[in-house]
Amino acid sequence: MIFHTSVKAALSAVAVGSALLLPAAGSASATSVNTSGDASASASASGGSATAVSFDAKCRSHNRKYVLKKYYRRVPVGPPTFYTLRCGTKTWGWKHIKLGHGWNSTMDRKITAAIGTGDPNGRGGYSTYLNQCPRVEKFRTILGTPAGTNDLLTAYNVDRPIVAGAVAC
Template identity: 70%
Template sequence: MLLNASAKAALSTAAAISVLLIPAAGSASATPSSVSGDTVTEAAESFDAKCRSNSRNYILKKYHRGPRFFTLRCGTSTWGWKHIKLRHGWNSTMDRKIGAAIWSGDPNGRGGYSTYANQCPRVEKFRTIIGTPAGTNDLLTAYRVDRSAAAAPSVAAC
């Protein structure tokens, strides 16, 4: 009988926890996102507003690589956030890929960092380029690439 009571208590606790973890239908976390990744995120709208009211040198975000950091400035149509938004698209996926490339990517020989597919030969998947007219530690551009990394510096042979 004692075993049944503790089993019932455990099931009741598990049910209560699962209710807390599953978002309600009207909550923001339950709202479905676009599968294509082309949606404008809150950050994009916020960045757009900040860049309208500030200069091209305004720092929107800092990406870290150990103790160093690289800045994303408003920029222009040829560099920075405005360039990335216009030429390559801006959304939360782009932001995450930039952060991952800078944080843990390999130097790409273009003054930035790249991430690669886990295969041999290595295939570069995403590239950042650092260095703008506003500063040497600023993000010039970032974009998705699909080409063999034969010409890129190799970290280890396959």
Template identity: 70%
Template sequence: MPRLAFNTAGAALVTAVAASALLVPATSASAAPDPDGRAVGIAVDSIDATCRSHSRNYVVRKYYRGPQFYTLRCGTKTWGWKHIKARHGWNATMDKKISTAIWSGSANGRGGYSTYTKSCPRIEKFRTIIGTPAGTNDLLTAYKVNQSAAAATAAKC
């Protein structure tokens, strides 16, 4: 009887591993960070064409924070690359801001990372939010924070 339980558990583990492999295609964003250690994947200007021919779960970029990484999937109008492109704009600058926020930003209490001014008080400049229907380490959105609203809520030094 214990052998049957082991086989069932083993089968469940194999099934889970196989299912997770299907969500991150081998041909999408590579596994190793680029030389600066921040982000890898499909070229910034090629993502539009790639997402037209792949599912919403297709990984187009990986952003690193040390050994941990966060994925940007094609997504939908409410999360991922398609959301960011439609609501906040997409170009190499946006990609760089996302990479910087994740790589060296501070946790923002919204499940992501943000960059801040070096002034006192610190004012949030750019925000990422992590966690989508496709995965907990996926980029939901990223955007420039409204400076006047951020300044009004900033703590005094």
């Protein structure tokens, strides 16, 4: 009887301990940390505005060349290449994207996808395409700024209807 009681107590302690180690889905410790180390990643995932506020604050206290985030692209050989999102100005970088195209977590995810796995677009960046024939571009990034060639100049949705007479696949 004493053996069964101690086994039950030990099992209860393990269950409670493991429950304490696993954070709840909505808790701050359960959120993932983004690549910029921004603590507001959870708010960014839920609404996107906290990252914009955080980036606003960082850009107010730093110059236009301040790196807000790095986006990575795998290359066949060697370490991944990275591209930077800098504070920028109204004509390039994060400030340009925010003012001209809107910044939220969806824009961030689209940039990540285009740079990470997209195809070169002939405009000095990478694009993602609809999975159809003929191929239709849906999102574009353009790289190269006054601050550096591996910096994100702009990113935007490409709203182009399918061209009549396009080459059939």
